[in-house]
Amino acid sequence: MPDWGSGYVMDVEYTEAFYTAQAPQQLALTAIANGFEPPDVSGGLTYCELGCGKGLTSLILAASNPDAIFHAVDFNPAHIAHAQSRARAAQLSNIFWHEKSFNELAGKGGDDLPMFDFITMHGVWSWVAPELQNAMLQFMDRHLKPGGLVFVSYNGMPA
Numbered sequence: 001m002p003d004w005g006s007g008y009v010m011d012v013e014y015t016e017a018f019y020t021a022q023a024p025q026q027l028a029l030t031a032i033a034n035g036f037e038p039p040d041v042s043g044g045l046t047y048c049e050l051g052c053g054k055g056l057t058s059l060i061l062a063a064s065n066p067d068a069i070f071h072a073v074d075f076n077p078a079h080i081a082h083a084q085s086r087a088r089a090a091q092l093s094n095i096f097w098h099e100k101s102f103n104e105l106a107g108k109g110g111d112d113l114p115m116f117d118f119i120t121m122h123g124v125w126s127w128v129a130p131e132l133q134n135a136m137l138q139f140m141d142r143h144l145k146p147g148g149l150v151f152v153s154y155n156g157m158p159a
Helices: 024-033 056-064 077-089 102-106 130-143
Strands: 046-050 069-074 095-099 116-122 144-153
Touching: 024 116, 024 144, 046 056, 046 130, 056 069, 056 077, 056 095, 069 077, 077 095, 102 130, 116 130, 130 144
Parallel strands: 046 069, 046 116, 069 095, 116 144
Antiparallel strands: none
């Protein structure tokens, strides 16, 4: 059995910030501006953030979209515990936290999650090994609704 954290960058603490580009409204507008149909959320909006870290982006999005359902995933138990504590303090009932690895999500561990209109991630794609990227692709293949949107962004240093 591989060591906990195998395939993940563990020697640098992940930064905490809110990434507006992950907001479903901004993603829908970006799709429209580029000639694509945004996800049909007339039946309700479902959203998943992969590699949520301490959950700030998902927390703010859940607070500002009370009729939507949010799921946030991170394999680090300290991150999830921190995010759950903040969600309780903010009395958010439309966000669900999942302490799972991407391999777990790709397997039976993802079976309890719904289909999503939006699946987003910031920074995580470039922080994990190729086998975990493949697990993420498997999860997205199984859990993205037809017409849904995936958003991937990266951490990058200027210049």
